[in-house]
Amino acid sequence: MALVLVTGASTGLGLATAADLVDRGHHVVLHARNLARLDGLAVSERAHGVVPGDLAHPKETLHVAEQANDFGRFDAVIHNAGTMDRADAVAVNVLAPYLLTASMPLPGRAIFLSSSMHLSGRPDVDPVLAGHGGTYSDSKLLVTALALALAAQRPGTLTHAVDPGWVPTRMGGPSATDDLAEGHRTQAWLATAPETEIEPRTGGYWHHRAASRPHPAALDAGFQQQLLDALATITGLALPEADPSA
Template sequence: MALVLVTGASTGLGLATALGLAGAGHDVVLHARNADRVKNQSVRKRMREVIYGDLADLDQTAGLAAQANGIGHFDAVIHNAGVLKGPDVFAVNIVAPYVLTALMTPPSRSIVLSSSMHMSGTTDLDSANFSSPGDRGRAYEDSKLYVTALAMALVDRRPDSLAHAVDPGWVPTRMGGPSASDSLEEGHRTQEWLATAEEAEFSPRTGGYWYHRKSRQPHPAAGNTEFHHELLDKLEAHTGIALAGTTP
């Protein structure tokens, strides 16, 4: 039985992931922006705990990390929360996963939700404004490249833990829309597996980019050590929070 935190789990893929893990007998901590997002008492009863915080707000994200640390050491954290467009794209999609990773007691496994659209992201960090994407045309794509690189950076920064990125596919959630062509079930199966399966069941052991339980090659920058350093430096400067770890 694993203790797993799933962010952005009040609806869509996050909720499906949380319910799937709970149904398999794991202890799940469901994160939602606020209490109004989780009114279904049957969902609440299936969770070990429900915690709240607006991931678009740096202080609330830090507070969420404190809430999580108060629960205990997590076997896995699934960074599911995401925003497709608007002023909070960078805050939710990359800054929040970074802050939670930096402030929480390191979990045994970290899994971030990427997207095939990360392949169109730009490596131009000089013009990236993490406070707001502004008129940056590919903010979502950039944010998903950054969070994929964050997962790969953890492979070196925290070698005793596992880190993976998952492309869930284009699934029919509120974000994906009714025309989405991928399976909702397949969309959450991979992250549940990576969070709880025996390590011998998947290869690579860490640093994988996955689509429907199959390892794929991410954007070249995602595995570039120099890009990792640039990204982490940028995030530390923006948040004032350093990511501790052991660097080789």
């Protein structure tokens, strides 16, 4: 059974992902903005642990990483937490996944939630990151590039980006037309399936378990490195070195 961290696990796709993994016997550590958000949820009673913290604030994100590290190295981390609020979009959707990755031992697998809206994001690192002023689309382009950069530079960690579709969660709204159940299955599958079932093994951009083509910038090695350099400068943290034995 796998040890899996799911961020944003108190509602929507994160909750569905966590519940699916727990139902299949995996050891799931739940992240939520605060403990009250998990009150009354059946999955919280069955979880392996809980790590609260507001990912809109870097100090709290680092504290989430500290708490998570008490559980040891994760088999998989699912970076599900996200927001469409422009004030926090870059902090939650880009900086938090980067900070968690830079502050924890590299997991066996890392899954980053993207969106089809990343296709309309601006491929400009500095303007988007400066002052955290990027749109939701901008932030999803950057986190997709982050996922694919990690896949390219740290091949020992199987890393993928997932477009869950436009699903009727609190974020997606009641008018969303995609399948809610399908919205979480790909990331749960990528986190736990045998490697032989996943093609590409790493560096995929997925929608409903089918590999798709992301924004060209997300695949560009120069853009990826520019993003990693900017994130390292902003946060003061570089990605962990690759495990030579991986």
